[in-house]
Amino acid sequence: MIPLSYYIAVSSVLFIVGIIGVLIRRNFIIILMAVEVMLNAANINLVAFSYYLESLAGQVVALFVIAIAAGEAAVGLAIIILVFRGKIATNVDQINLLKW
């Protein structure tokens, strides 16, 4: 029997990796992928707690998180295509149209 804290540790490490990816990368699409890593960390946490607390609420919320991730990917990639097609920028730290 694996203790709950092992799963918590795995999901925390995944979440930290995702945060680092969002903060240090310049490519649009890699940043969205790092957000997916963070959502997966949250899912591991939800399913692990659902298993150890013997309740189904966590697994249902994990399913909803997967649906939200699909919507986030669709809208985020549409925005990326828009930005790229308008030749506004090719990297995230060059987008400053709304800055002033």
Added chain:
Amino acid sequence: MTQALFFYYFSGATILSAVLTVALRNPVYCGLSLLSMLLHVAGLFVLLNAEFIAAVQVIIYAGAILVLYLFVLMLLNLKSEERFLHSRYAIILFFTLLIGGEFLLFVLRSPYSKKVGEISAEKIVQMGHSQTIGMAIFNDYLLPFEIVGVFLLGGIIGAIVLAKDIP
């Protein structure tokens, strides 16, 4: 014993692929390591007695969302550039690792409550996981389910409006 072995394999491979997703230079390789991470997370779900979530993870995440990412990646043909990290990445890395390490220590030392529900592993095995989770969704969580449906409709319309070529 076998369970522990599989847990160590899946968690190690998950973390390794996540690090590669963040650290590799070529965006297509990043997408492929994200695929590896999603499949190993599905393995962790199987270890946690959540077979339906694991199947959904493989079908929707690895089958639909990741294909969307790779499609856009190859459509835009982003070059792997000279400088692929932020200009001040060292200081960001230092502070994130500091705060994250402290958070990890804090989370691992805190106690967790005992079981609160009545859906035990034996009950799930007896009834079948898809049936238990279907009963839960369509009895107790019907309103959030419908709200997610409306959200997906809004997401589809928003994506079409955003990406449409306006003459």
